[in-house]
Amino acid sequence: MRAARQLTMLVTVFVTLSVAAQDLASFEKRTHTRVLDNGLTVIILENHDAPVFSYATVVNAGSAQEIPGITGLAHMFEHMAFKGSDRVGSKDWEKERVALAKVEEMYAAYDRERHMPKPDDAKVAAAEKAWHDAVNEAEQYVANDEFSQILDRAGGVGMNAFTESDVTAYFFSVPSNRFELWAFMESERFRNPIQRQFYKERDVVFEERRTSIESSPFGRLTEQFLSAAFMAHPYGFGSGIGWPSDLHSFSATDADAFFHKYYVPSNMTIAIAGDVNPSEAWPILEKYFGQLPKKPRPEELRIVEPPQNAERIVILREQSQPIYMEGYHRPANTDPDNATYDVISMLLSSGRTSRFYKSLVRDQKIATRVSGFNGNPGEKYPNLFTFFAVPSKGHTPDEVANGIHAEIDKIKTADVTPEELQSVKTRVKAGLIRQLTGNSGLALRLAMYQTLNGDWRELFKEVERIDAVTAADVKRVANTTFNANNRTVAKIENAPKGASK
Amino acid sequence: MRRYATLLAALFVASTTLAQVKDYREIKTPPLRKFAMPQPKRIQLANGMVIFLEEDHELPLVRGRALIRGGARNVPASKAGLTGIYAAAWRTGGTEKLSGDDLDQFLESRAAAVETGSDNDSSSVSLNVLKGDFDTVFPIWVDLLRNPAFRQDKIDLAKLQANTGISRRNDEPGGIVAREAGKLGYGASSPYAQQAEYATIASITREDLLDFHEKTVHPNNIILSFIGDFDSAKLEKKLRDTFASWPRGPQVTKPDAEPNPAKPGVYFIAKDEVTQANIAMLHAGTTRNNPDFPALVVMNEVFSGGFSGRLMQSLRSQRGLTYGVGGGIGAPWDYTGLFRVQMATKSETTLEAIAALRDEVRKLVNDPVTDAELSLAKESILNAYVFTMDTRDKALNQRVQLEYYGFPADYYEKYPALIAKVTAEDVERVAKKYVHPDALAVLVVGDESKFEKPLSTLGTVTPIDITIPPPPAK
Numbered sequence: 001m002r003a004a005r006q007l008t009m010l011v012t013v014f015v016t017l018s019v020a021a022q023d024l025a026s027f028e029k030r031t032h033t034r035v036l037d038n039g040l041t042v043i044i045l046e047n048h049d050a051p052v053f054s055y056a057t058v059v060n061a062g063s064a065q066e067i068p069g070i071t072g073l074a075h076m077f078e079h080m081a082f083k084g085s086d087r088v089g090s091k092d093w094e095k096e097r098v099a100l101a102k103v104e105e106m107y108a109a110y111d112r113e114r115h116m117p118k119p120d121d122a123k124v125a126a127a128e129k130a131w132h133d134a135v136n137e138a139e140q141y142v143a144n145d146e147f148s149q150i151l152d153r154a155g156g157v158g159m160n161a162f163t164e165s166d167v168t169a170y171f172f173s174v175p176s177n178r179f180e181l182w183a184f185m186e187s188e189r190f191r192n193p194i195q196r197q198f199y200k201e202r203d204v205v206f207e208e209r210r211t212s213i214e215s216s217p218f219g220r221l222t223e224q225f226l227s228a229a230f231m232a233h234p235y236g237f238g239s240g241i242g243w244p245s246d247l248h249s250f251s252a253t254d255a256d257a258f259f260h261k262y263y264v265p266s267n268m269t270i271a272i273a274g275d276v277n278p279s280e281a282w283p284i285l286e287k288y289f290g291q292l293p294k295k296p297r298p299e300e301l302r303i304v305e306p307p308q309n310a311e312r313i314v315i316l317r318e319q320s321q322p323i324y325m326e327g328y329h330r331p332a333n334t335d336p337d338n339a340t341y342d343v344i345s346m347l348l349s350s351g352r353t354s355r356f357y358k359s360l361v362r363d364q365k366i367a368t369r370v371s372g373f374n375g376n377p378g379e380k381y382p383n384l385f386t387f388f389a390v391p392s393k394g395h396t397p398d399e400v401a402n403g404i405h406a407e408i409d410k411i412k413t414a415d416v417t418p419e420e421l422q423s424v425k426t427r428v429k430a431g432l433i434r435q436l437t438g439n440s441g442l443a444l445r446l447a448m449y450q451t452l453n454g455d456w457r458e459l460f461k462e463v464e465r466i467d468a469v470t471a472a473d474v475k476r477v478a479n480t481t482f483n484a485n486n487r488t489v490a491k492i493e494n495a496p497k498g499a500s501k
Numbered sequence: 502m503r504r505y506a507t508l509l510a511a512l513f514v515a516s517t518t519l520a521q522v523k524d525y526r527e528i529k530t531p532p533l534r535k536f537a538m539p540q541p542k543r544i545q546l547a548n549g550m551v552i553f554l555e556e557d558h559e560l561p562l563v564r565g566r567a568l569i570r571g572g573a574r575n576v577p578a579s580k581a582g583l584t585g586i587y588a589a590a591w592r593t594g595g596t597e598k599l600s601g602d603d604l605d606q607f608l609e610s611r612a613a614a615v616e617t618g619s620d621n622d623s624s625s626v627s628l629n630v631l632k633g634d635f636d637t638v639f640p641i642w643v644d645l646l647r648n649p650a651f652r653q654d655k656i657d658l659a660k661l662q663a664n665t666g667i668s669r670r671n672d673e674p675g676g677i678v679a680r681e682a683g684k685l686g687y688g689a690s691s692p693y694a695q696q697a698e699y700a701t702i703a704s705i706t707r708e709d710l711l712d713f714h715e716k717t718v719h720p721n722n723i724i725l726s727f728i729g730d731f732d733s734a735k736l737e738k739k740l741r742d743t744f745a746s747w748p749r750g751p752q753v754t755k756p757d758a759e760p761n762p763a764k765p766g767v768y769f770i771a772k773d774e775v776t777q778a779n780i781a782m783l784h785a786g787t788t789r790n791n792p793d794f795p796a797l798v799v800m801n802e803v804f805s806g807g808f809s810g811r812l813m814q815s816l817r818s819q820r821g822l823t824y825g826v827g828g829g830i831g832a833p834w835d836y837t838g839l840f841r842v843q844m845a846t847k848s849e850t851t852l853e854a855i856a857a858l859r860d861e862v863r864k865l866v867n868d869p870v871t872d873a874e875l876s877l878a879k880e881s882i883l884n885a886y887v888f889t890m891d892t893r894d895k896a897l898n899q900r901v902q903l904e905y906y907g908f909p910a911d912y913y914e915k916y917p918a919l920i921a922k923v924t925a926e927d928v929e930r931v932a933k934k935y936v937h938p939d940a941l942a943v944l945v946v947g948d949e950s951k952f953e954k955p956l957s958t959l960g961t962v963t964p965i966d967i968t969i970p971p972p973p974a975k
């Protein structure tokens with residue numbers, strides 16, 4: 001392992017661990033990892049500066065685990081994970097259980113009627129009413145938002161979650177005297193989550209779709225871009241919020257099935273950073289999270305995106321100002337060239353000394369923002385290196401496309417300079433240092449690296465791999481990747497209202 | 502070590518009762534360990550400059566900032582957008598010695614940053630360096646602070662970027678409602694609702710930027726703050742040596758500007774290519790130094806706190822009408838804010854959502870807050886209070902903020918007691934005093950052809966035209 005920089009400082013923390021926090025060896029001294037009997041991985045990072053801790057639970061399943069008919073379900077379940085369990089969130093669980101079963105029965109009947117080849121309108125209306133009545137009947141047993149209220153009252157902050165193609169993550173921060181309460185609540189929501197108020201929440205998720213996709217030019221563009229770039233792989237399902245027809249169709253039963261298949265302890269990692277003492281915490285963690293039943297890991301995704309062998313172009317003609325994107329297929333994060341792709345991204349678009357800023361923003365003035373980034377929409381599977389540009393006023397998507405291609409050609413034909421390469425490496429190393437503080441960011445990062453890279457230590461090791469990237473690597477990878485028959489383009493062209501399309 | 506022992510003992514007690522817990526109420530809560538983040542050292546120079554230093558040796562980094570009075574609210578309407586150009590060109594335009602491009606090269610190769618910014622009431626010049634580079638970057642930061650060159654080519658670049666922003670300002674409905682709600686609430690000519698136009702951007706000259714710098718960048722308008730891996734005594738000496746001889750200048754003041762809200766009624770902005778309506782309801786609010794502020798905070802929490810507040814409970818969880826709804830009384834530090842509630846809903850439920858939101862505002866005034874609501878709101882605020890000061894960064898930023906707005910240094914220490922004292926009667930009293938359901942200006946942004954009924958069924962509708970005025974003729 002590479003020795004870290006000379007700028008080491010000793011820190012006296014009241015538990016008297018010496019911390020030179022920026023290298024792996026010292027970081028490891030305050031990080032403790034354990035895999036419970038049921039397969040759950042738990043990481044504890046100590047920080048006793050203040051009586052608080054943050055956590056992140058990362059599930060190694062996201063929208064890439066979906067199939068047509070249930071797109072959006074991973075994200076939907078994420079919403080449902082705030083609705084409580086049989087023990088939290090119900091005014092009368094025995095009655096509610098019966099009422100919820102009735103809701104599912106009525107919904108299934110309604111769904112059958114409305115999807116008949118020739119639906120009988122009267123029967124559909126009757127079935128819909130029966131379903132709505134069942135929903136209203138079940139609602140009376142709901143202790144509304146009890147799950148989040150318990151944690152709000154306890155002083156929890158930043159309660160939230162996200163679903164991506166690769167993973168689903170849950171996180172917030174809690175005063176450290178509530179550690180056991182947190183352990184109960186977090187294990188409870190994954191022990192037996194109840195799909196109460198499912199159909200209401202489905203409406204809420206549809207509103208989210210309307211906000212982030214349907215009413216947003218950028219949202220519309222990226223949805224079209226991803227579905228065009230992937231013919232076969234679920235990465236083409238876009239943002240993960242789901243296709244509209246699926247959002248109108250999938251059921252609580254479907255959500256339950258998704259949960260039971262993917263939310264198994266061996267598929268989950270919890271990272272905790274803050275005022276937690278491992279010897280006191282492990283018994284509590286074992287007690288609560290140890291009760292999650294051991295289950296087999298879900299099978300791996302089998303589908304592989306075939307080689308593109310085409311240039312695909314998507315054009316949206318809208319009233320909004322132009323936006324430009326193009327993406328090239330690249331391998332998953334396990335590929336030996338992963339670090340080279342990171343270097344290419346920074347060389348081209350990080351900072352004012354980057355190729356894009358100097359050429360397109362500063363000199364040619366054809367764009368106000370240009371970036372090239374990896375991991376779109378995920379990194380676990382082969383994904384896209386994506387270029388994104390906002391043309392400046394009076395300039396077109398085609399101009400920025402030409403500008404981007406000219407810069408790509410330069411790195412394909414000429415070595416990047418030693419100064420540029422060194423600048424990237426210096427910034428990556430400093431960037432790691434800057435990330436090593438803040439409980440909530442660290443908890444999430446540790447859990448994400450553990451999940452996506454197999455080991456939280458990859459947070460450090462990837463910096464070493466980036467440090468080893470050469471100019472020859474950059475040229476080689478640029479040549480194999482950035483070719484027209486590997487390219488998907490999506491752009492918004494401004495078409496003012498009333499203009500012919 | 503004593504605190505650790507207490508924590509250990511408390512957790513040990515809890516863990517000896519390790520029977521299966523089926524009800525969260527069975528779980529004991531030990532007292533929260535007392536702690537205090539080290540407070541920054543405050544220094545005041547004879548020329549009025551105030552300096553805060555907070556040591557933090559966790560990582561080999563140093564971050565600093567000069568916070569300078571004077572921002573967008575100090576700009577005349579004819580030059581709206583000036584501080585954006587100013588902040589951008591301040592950094593990119595470099596100094597006499599180093600052009601912006603030279604700065605980029607020098608800084609980025611060291612993973613260092615010197616950046617400039619501006620907002621409504623201030624501008625700033627910050628630095629962020631690895632400890633070993635502090636001595637080389639510090640003089641650059643000082644030079645940029647005091648002697649920006651504002652090179653013309655970078656001013657032109659900043660103008661192009663500002664104009665590009667103007668051309669895009671109607672593309673996202675969220676951006677439209679945020680901007681236009683401010684104008685409805687404050688009045689279009691208010692310093693708090695200024696909108697840059699092509700004409701105002703075109704009118705900005707290099708002299709304007711130098712003038713703004715000349716009027717604002719004086720030690721008596723500046724608070725410096727530094728956090729990181731340094732020795733306070735040494736840094737203090739360095740800062741005194743650098744800044745003590747800098748003479749005072751004119752003091753920046755704030756404009757006299759009370760909100761001039763639009764008359765109650767419905768205002769409509771047509772927006773195509775959306776499947777939702779964005780709704781905002783507004784009237785005037787108050788300021789932070791209002792003695793009613795703690796009661797208003799509790800009221801806001803009851804109304805709109807996280808998932809527990811009435812708005813989310815009713816409009817999202819129970820009715821599924823929206824993904825995001827929120828709002829309450831705004832009380833900025835040194836000017837009068839707005840009462841503002843906002844939500845987005847599908848076009849087909851626009852009028853239903855307007856009615857439901859209005860209803861919640863009326864209930865806030867008319868329905869007494871229940872004991873359950875009050876205790877949930879107060880406990881949420883008080884139990885989360887530890888998060889206001891759990892890092893050195895927060896300790897520093899709070900002291901800077903209190904100094905900047907002229908609040909006592911112990912304001913945050915005294916604050917929890919003020920919240921704890923708030924009663925249901927207090928909440929009801931302030932709701933009646935500050936929330937006026939019949940004074941609301943209701944703004945709707947959306948595609949009326951998809952609404953379930955025409956907006957005019959609500960009464961008179963005032964359309965607002967957001968067509969971007971064309972650039973001035975050359």
